[in-house]
Amino acid sequence: MAISFEAPNPVLRIFDEAKAREFYIDWLGFSVDWEHRFEPGLPLYMQISRNGLLLHLSGHHGDGSPGIVIFQPMHGLAEFHAELTARGYHSLRPGIVAQDWGKEMTITDPFGNRIRFCERDAH
Template sequence: MVEEAIPVLRVENAATAVAWYARLGFVQQWEHRFEPDFPAFVEVARGPVRLFLSEHRGDATPGTLVYLRVRDVDAVAAEFGVTAEEVPWAREIELRDPDGNRLRVGTPLE
Protein backbone atom coordinates (compact mmCIF):
# COMPACT_ATOMS: atom_id res chain seq x y z
CA MET A 1 0.00 0.00 0.00
CA VAL A 2 1.19 3.49 -0.86
CA GLU A 3 0.48 6.18 1.72
CA GLU A 4 -1.13 9.27 0.21
CA ALA A 5 -3.38 12.24 0.87
CA ILE A 6 -6.56 12.43 -1.19
CA PRO A 7 -8.39 15.78 -1.28
CA VAL A 8 -12.19 15.65 -0.93
CA LEU A 9 -14.07 18.20 -3.04
CA ARG A 10 -17.72 19.05 -2.43
CA VAL A 11 -19.85 18.81 -5.60
CA GLU A 12 -23.57 19.25 -6.25
CA ASN A 13 -23.78 16.70 -9.07
CA ALA A 14 -21.16 13.95 -9.23
CA ALA A 15 -21.90 13.05 -12.87
CA THR A 16 -21.38 16.67 -13.97
CA ALA A 17 -18.18 16.90 -11.91
CA VAL A 18 -16.82 13.60 -13.29
CA ALA A 19 -17.38 14.85 -16.86
CA TRP A 20 -15.57 18.14 -16.07
CA TYR A 21 -12.62 16.37 -14.41
CA ALA A 22 -12.38 14.06 -17.44
CA ARG A 23 -11.26 17.15 -19.39
CA LEU A 24 -8.29 17.27 -16.98
CA GLY A 25 -7.48 13.63 -17.71
CA PHE A 26 -9.21 12.12 -14.67
CA VAL A 27 -11.09 8.83 -14.98
CA GLN A 28 -13.83 7.68 -12.61
CA GLN A 29 -12.64 4.72 -10.54
CA TRP A 30 -15.77 3.97 -8.52
CA GLU A 31 -18.96 5.49 -7.09
CA HIS A 32 -20.65 4.74 -3.76
CA ARG A 33 -24.17 5.54 -2.54
CA PHE A 34 -25.65 4.20 0.71
CA GLU A 35 -29.01 3.91 -1.06
CA PRO A 36 -30.00 4.50 -4.72
CA ASP A 37 -31.29 8.06 -4.16
CA PHE A 38 -28.64 9.07 -1.61
CA PRO A 39 -25.70 11.40 -2.35
CA ALA A 40 -22.80 10.01 -4.38
CA PHE A 41 -19.18 9.71 -3.29
CA VAL A 42 -16.85 9.19 -6.26
CA GLU A 43 -13.15 8.64 -6.81
CA VAL A 44 -11.48 10.02 -9.94
CA ALA A 45 -7.84 9.41 -10.85
CA ARG A 46 -5.24 10.75 -13.23
CA GLY A 47 -2.43 8.23 -13.02
CA PRO A 48 -1.41 8.16 -9.34
CA VAL A 49 -3.29 11.41 -8.52
CA ARG A 50 -6.65 10.82 -6.86
CA LEU A 51 -9.55 13.08 -5.88
CA PHE A 52 -12.73 12.24 -4.00
CA LEU A 53 -15.86 14.07 -5.23
CA SER A 54 -18.64 14.15 -2.66
CA GLU A 55 -22.28 15.19 -2.90
CA HIS A 56 -22.57 14.83 0.92
CA ARG A 57 -23.37 18.20 2.51
CA GLY A 58 -21.02 17.64 5.47
CA ASP A 59 -17.98 16.90 3.30
CA ALA A 60 -15.60 19.71 2.42
CA THR A 61 -16.41 23.32 1.61
CA PRO A 62 -17.15 24.63 -1.88
CA GLY A 63 -14.33 26.84 -3.14
CA THR A 64 -11.50 24.58 -1.97
CA LEU A 65 -8.12 25.06 -3.67
CA VAL A 66 -6.15 22.04 -4.94
CA TYR A 67 -2.76 22.31 -6.63
CA LEU A 68 -2.11 19.81 -9.44
CA ARG A 69 1.43 19.40 -10.72
CA VAL A 70 1.34 18.09 -14.31
CA ARG A 71 3.90 17.37 -17.05
CA ASP A 72 2.34 19.71 -19.62
CA VAL A 73 0.28 22.61 -18.29
CA ASP A 74 0.05 24.08 -21.80
CA ALA A 75 -1.94 21.04 -22.99
CA VAL A 76 -4.35 21.47 -20.07
CA ALA A 77 -4.57 25.22 -20.76
CA ALA A 78 -5.42 24.53 -24.40
CA GLU A 79 -8.22 22.13 -23.36
CA PHE A 80 -9.81 24.92 -21.32
CA GLY A 81 -9.01 27.79 -23.71
CA VAL A 82 -6.73 29.68 -21.30
CA THR A 83 -3.08 30.69 -21.36
CA ALA A 84 -0.52 29.55 -18.79
CA GLU A 85 1.40 32.23 -16.95
CA GLU A 86 4.97 31.95 -15.72
CA VAL A 87 5.56 32.46 -12.00
CA PRO A 88 8.93 31.99 -10.27
CA TRP A 89 8.35 28.26 -9.59
CA ALA A 90 6.19 27.07 -12.52
CA ARG A 91 3.97 27.76 -15.51
CA GLU A 92 0.42 27.79 -14.13
CA ILE A 93 -3.26 28.21 -14.79
CA GLU A 94 -6.16 28.43 -12.39
CA LEU A 95 -9.48 26.77 -13.17
CA ARG A 96 -12.81 26.52 -11.36
CA ASP A 97 -14.88 23.38 -11.56
CA PRO A 98 -18.70 23.62 -11.96
CA ASP A 99 -19.04 23.85 -8.15
CA GLY A 100 -16.54 26.67 -7.68
CA ASN A 101 -13.64 24.52 -6.43
CA ARG A 102 -10.36 26.06 -7.59
CA LEU A 103 -7.64 24.03 -9.26
CA ARG A 104 -4.25 25.59 -9.74
CA VAL A 105 -2.47 23.50 -12.37
CA GLY A 106 1.24 23.89 -12.94
CA THR A 107 4.37 22.51 -14.55
CA PRO A 108 7.52 23.23 -12.54
CA LEU A 109 10.23 25.32 -14.19
CA GLU A 110 13.49 23.49 -14.74
Template sequence: MVMLGTITPVLRSFDEARTRAFYCDFLGFKPVFEHRFEPDSPLYMGVILGACELHLSEHYGDATPGSAIRIAVDDVTAYAAQLRAKNFGNARPGAPDKTDWGSLELTITDPAGNKLTFCTDLPEDAA
Protein backbone atom coordinates in the same frame (compact mmCIF):
# COMPACT_ATOMS: atom_id res chain seq x y z
CA MET B 1 10.27 7.70 11.91
CA VAL B 2 6.72 7.75 10.57
CA MET B 3 6.42 8.00 6.79
CA LEU B 4 3.43 9.73 5.26
CA GLY B 5 1.77 8.42 2.13
CA THR B 6 -0.07 10.11 -0.70
CA ILE B 7 -3.04 12.36 -0.06
CA THR B 8 -6.47 12.15 -1.64
CA PRO B 9 -8.30 15.48 -1.61
CA VAL B 10 -12.06 15.37 -1.12
CA LEU B 11 -13.82 18.12 -3.08
CA ARG B 12 -17.44 19.14 -2.69
CA SER B 13 -19.76 18.68 -5.66
CA PHE B 14 -23.41 19.59 -6.16
CA ASP B 15 -24.51 18.44 -9.59
CA GLU B 16 -23.59 14.92 -10.70
CA ALA B 17 -23.96 15.55 -14.44
CA ARG B 18 -21.92 18.77 -14.40
CA THR B 19 -19.28 17.20 -12.15
CA ARG B 20 -18.88 14.19 -14.47
CA ALA B 21 -18.73 16.43 -17.54
CA PHE B 22 -16.06 18.63 -15.96
CA TYR B 23 -13.81 15.99 -14.39
CA CYS B 24 -14.23 13.12 -16.87
CA ASP B 25 -15.15 14.62 -20.24
CA PHE B 26 -13.16 17.85 -19.93
CA LEU B 27 -10.18 17.20 -17.61
CA GLY B 28 -9.80 13.53 -18.64
CA PHE B 29 -10.16 11.81 -15.26
CA LYS B 30 -11.55 8.27 -15.18
CA PRO B 31 -14.03 7.07 -12.54
CA VAL B 32 -12.50 4.64 -10.04
CA PHE B 33 -15.59 4.01 -7.91
CA GLU B 34 -19.03 5.38 -7.11
CA HIS B 35 -20.84 5.00 -3.81
CA ARG B 36 -24.36 5.79 -2.63
CA PHE B 37 -25.93 4.56 0.59
CA GLU B 38 -29.26 4.26 -1.25
CA PRO B 39 -30.27 4.80 -4.90
CA ASP B 40 -31.40 8.41 -4.33
CA SER B 41 -28.71 9.40 -1.84
CA PRO B 42 -25.78 11.73 -2.59
CA LEU B 43 -22.92 10.49 -4.75
CA TYR B 44 -19.40 9.92 -3.42
CA MET B 45 -17.09 9.24 -6.37
CA GLY B 46 -13.38 8.67 -6.90
CA VAL B 47 -11.65 9.76 -10.10
CA ILE B 48 -8.07 9.32 -11.31
CA LEU B 49 -5.78 10.77 -13.95
CA GLY B 50 -2.20 9.53 -13.91
CA ALA B 51 -1.11 9.47 -10.26
CA CYS B 52 -3.69 12.09 -9.23
CA GLU B 53 -6.72 10.69 -7.42
CA LEU B 54 -9.56 12.88 -6.20
CA HIS B 55 -12.74 12.13 -4.31
CA LEU B 56 -15.84 14.14 -5.19
CA SER B 57 -18.67 14.26 -2.67
CA GLU B 58 -22.24 15.53 -2.69
CA HIS B 59 -22.54 14.84 1.07
CA TYR B 60 -23.02 17.80 3.41
CA GLY B 61 -19.95 18.36 5.55
CA ASP B 62 -17.51 16.31 3.49
CA ALA B 63 -15.74 19.34 2.05
CA THR B 64 -16.09 23.07 1.62
CA PRO B 65 -17.13 24.44 -1.78
CA GLY B 66 -14.51 26.82 -3.12
CA SER B 67 -11.50 24.85 -1.88
CA ALA B 68 -8.19 25.09 -3.71
CA ILE B 69 -5.71 22.34 -4.59
CA ARG B 70 -2.48 22.20 -6.61
CA ILE B 71 -1.82 19.32 -8.99
CA ALA B 72 1.62 18.70 -10.49
CA VAL B 73 1.60 17.94 -14.22
CA ASP B 74 4.61 17.11 -16.38
CA ASP B 75 3.72 19.70 -19.07
CA VAL B 76 1.03 22.18 -18.07
CA THR B 77 1.35 24.04 -21.38
CA ALA B 78 0.49 20.91 -23.39
CA TYR B 79 -2.33 20.03 -20.97
CA ALA B 80 -3.80 23.54 -21.35
CA ALA B 81 -3.70 23.18 -25.14
CA GLN B 82 -5.49 19.81 -24.91
CA LEU B 83 -8.19 21.35 -22.73
CA ARG B 84 -8.67 24.36 -25.02
CA ALA B 85 -9.07 22.04 -28.02
CA LYS B 86 -12.08 20.41 -26.35
CA ASN B 87 -14.07 23.68 -26.53
CA PHE B 88 -15.74 22.87 -23.22
CA GLY B 89 -18.70 25.19 -22.65
CA ASN B 90 -17.87 26.33 -19.13
CA ALA B 91 -14.06 26.52 -19.11
CA ARG B 92 -11.64 27.57 -21.81
CA PRO B 93 -8.26 27.96 -20.16
CA GLY B 94 -5.66 30.31 -21.56
CA ALA B 95 -1.91 29.82 -21.42
CA PRO B 96 -0.34 29.00 -18.05
CA ASP B 97 1.17 31.88 -16.08
CA LYS B 98 4.80 31.99 -14.98
CA THR B 99 5.05 32.48 -11.21
CA ASP B 100 7.64 34.25 -9.09
CA TRP B 101 8.38 30.91 -7.38
CA GLY B 102 9.53 29.16 -10.55
CA SER B 103 6.59 27.35 -12.05
CA LEU B 104 4.02 27.57 -14.81
CA GLU B 105 0.47 27.42 -13.45
CA LEU B 106 -3.05 27.17 -14.81
CA THR B 107 -6.05 27.52 -12.49
CA ILE B 108 -9.47 26.22 -13.50
CA THR B 109 -12.61 26.43 -11.37
CA ASP B 110 -14.93 23.41 -11.21
CA PRO B 111 -18.77 23.55 -11.11
CA ALA B 112 -18.76 23.75 -7.27
CA GLY B 113 -16.30 26.65 -7.18
CA ASN B 114 -13.25 24.54 -6.28
CA LYS B 115 -10.02 25.88 -7.77
CA LEU B 116 -7.68 23.35 -9.36
CA THR B 117 -4.22 24.74 -10.10
CA PHE B 118 -2.21 22.59 -12.50
CA CYS B 119 1.49 23.35 -12.22
CA THR B 120 4.84 22.45 -13.77
CA ASP B 121 8.11 23.42 -12.09
CA LEU B 122 10.48 25.29 -14.39
CA PRO B 123 14.17 24.37 -14.59
CA GLU B 124 16.20 26.62 -12.28
CA ASP B 125 17.82 28.47 -15.20
CA ALA B 126 14.35 29.26 -16.66
CA ALA B 127 12.80 30.36 -13.38
Protein backbone atom coordinates in the same frame (compact mmCIF):
# COMPACT_ATOMS: atom_id res chain seq x y z
CA MET C 1 7.13 0.46 11.90
CA ALA C 2 8.33 3.85 10.62
CA ILE C 3 5.88 6.66 10.09
CA SER C 4 5.22 7.44 6.42
CA PHE C 5 2.62 9.33 4.44
CA GLU C 6 1.04 8.69 1.08
CA ALA C 7 -0.23 11.34 -1.32
CA PRO C 8 -3.47 12.91 -0.06
CA ASN C 9 -6.79 12.40 -1.80
CA PRO C 10 -8.60 15.76 -1.73
CA VAL C 11 -12.37 15.61 -1.27
CA LEU C 12 -14.18 18.12 -3.47
CA ARG C 13 -17.79 19.00 -2.73
CA ILE C 14 -20.13 18.69 -5.72
CA PHE C 15 -23.79 19.62 -6.00
CA ASP C 16 -24.77 18.20 -9.39
CA GLU C 17 -23.58 14.79 -10.60
CA ALA C 18 -24.17 15.51 -14.30
CA LYS C 19 -22.14 18.74 -14.14
CA ALA C 20 -19.37 16.99 -12.19
CA ARG C 21 -19.14 14.21 -14.78
CA GLU C 22 -19.19 16.68 -17.70
CA PHE C 23 -16.39 18.72 -16.11
CA TYR C 24 -14.10 16.09 -14.59
CA ILE C 25 -14.65 13.12 -16.90
CA ASP C 26 -15.62 14.60 -20.26
CA TRP C 27 -13.48 17.76 -20.19
CA LEU C 28 -10.52 17.15 -17.83
CA GLY C 29 -10.18 13.52 -18.92
CA PHE C 30 -10.38 11.77 -15.55
CA SER C 31 -11.64 8.19 -15.23
CA VAL C 32 -14.08 6.94 -12.62
CA ASP C 33 -12.34 4.42 -10.35
CA TRP C 34 -15.32 3.65 -8.14
CA GLU C 35 -18.65 5.06 -6.95
CA HIS C 36 -20.46 4.64 -3.65
CA ARG C 37 -23.95 5.39 -2.34
CA PHE C 38 -25.25 4.21 1.00
CA GLU C 39 -28.50 3.40 -0.79
CA PRO C 40 -30.27 4.44 -4.00
CA GLY C 41 -31.23 8.10 -4.04
CA LEU C 42 -28.56 9.17 -1.55
CA PRO C 43 -25.61 11.39 -2.51
CA LEU C 44 -22.77 10.10 -4.63
CA TYR C 45 -19.21 9.68 -3.38
CA MET C 46 -16.69 8.66 -6.03
CA GLN C 47 -13.01 8.47 -6.77
CA ILE C 48 -11.68 9.73 -10.08
CA SER C 49 -8.12 9.62 -11.36
CA ARG C 50 -5.84 10.67 -14.14
CA ASN C 51 -2.13 9.89 -14.48
CA GLY C 52 -1.53 9.51 -10.75
CA LEU C 53 -3.82 12.31 -9.53
CA LEU C 54 -6.63 10.95 -7.35
CA LEU C 55 -9.62 13.10 -6.37
CA HIS C 56 -12.72 12.26 -4.38
CA LEU C 57 -15.97 13.95 -5.38
CA SER C 58 -18.72 14.05 -2.78
CA GLY C 59 -22.33 15.12 -2.80
CA HIS C 60 -22.54 14.64 0.99
CA HIS C 61 -23.25 17.65 3.16
CA GLY C 62 -20.22 18.26 5.34
CA ASP C 63 -17.70 16.66 2.97
CA GLY C 64 -15.52 19.57 2.00
CA SER C 65 -16.39 23.19 1.51
CA PRO C 66 -16.84 24.66 -1.95
CA GLY C 67 -14.06 27.01 -2.93
CA ILE C 68 -11.01 25.01 -1.87
CA VAL C 69 -7.74 25.27 -3.80
CA ILE C 70 -5.57 22.30 -4.73
CA PHE C 71 -2.00 23.09 -5.77
CA GLN C 72 -1.05 20.25 -8.11
CA PRO C 73 2.55 19.98 -9.35
CA MET C 74 2.79 18.24 -12.72
CA HIS C 75 4.80 17.76 -15.91
CA GLY C 76 3.44 18.41 -19.39
CA LEU C 77 1.38 21.51 -18.61
CA ALA C 78 1.51 22.87 -22.17
CA GLU C 79 0.28 19.54 -23.55
CA PHE C 80 -2.51 19.39 -20.98
CA HIS C 81 -3.53 22.96 -21.83
CA ALA C 82 -3.57 22.14 -25.55
CA GLU C 83 -5.72 19.07 -24.88
CA LEU C 84 -8.26 21.05 -22.85
CA THR C 85 -8.33 23.87 -25.39
CA ALA C 86 -8.97 21.42 -28.24
CA ARG C 87 -11.73 19.68 -26.28
CA GLY C 88 -13.35 22.97 -25.25
CA TYR C 89 -15.58 23.72 -22.32
CA HIS C 90 -18.59 26.01 -22.58
CA SER C 91 -17.76 28.37 -19.71
CA LEU C 92 -14.01 28.12 -19.12
CA ARG C 93 -10.92 28.90 -21.18
CA PRO C 94 -7.92 28.62 -18.85
CA GLY C 95 -4.57 30.08 -19.77
CA ILE C 96 -1.04 29.42 -18.60
CA VAL C 97 0.48 32.11 -16.39
CA ALA C 98 4.20 32.45 -15.65
CA GLN C 99 4.88 32.72 -11.92
CA ASP C 100 8.18 33.04 -10.04
CA TRP C 101 8.06 29.30 -9.24
CA GLY C 102 6.90 28.00 -12.63
CA LYS C 103 3.96 28.01 -15.00
CA GLU C 104 0.40 27.66 -13.68
CA MET C 105 -2.99 26.92 -15.14
CA THR C 106 -5.88 27.38 -12.75
CA ILE C 107 -9.22 25.77 -13.47
CA THR C 108 -12.40 26.35 -11.48
CA ASP C 109 -15.03 23.64 -11.41
CA PRO C 110 -18.79 24.35 -11.54
CA PHE C 111 -18.90 24.28 -7.72
CA GLY C 112 -16.19 26.88 -7.03
CA ASN C 113 -13.31 24.47 -6.34
CA ARG C 114 -10.00 25.38 -7.98
CA ILE C 115 -7.08 23.28 -9.10
CA ARG C 116 -3.81 25.08 -9.79
CA PHE C 117 -1.83 22.84 -12.10
CA CYS C 118 1.81 23.91 -11.83
CA GLU C 119 4.88 22.93 -13.80
CA ARG C 120 7.85 24.15 -11.80
CA ASP C 121 10.79 25.76 -13.55
CA ALA C 122 13.97 23.71 -13.57
CA HIS C 123 16.74 25.43 -11.65
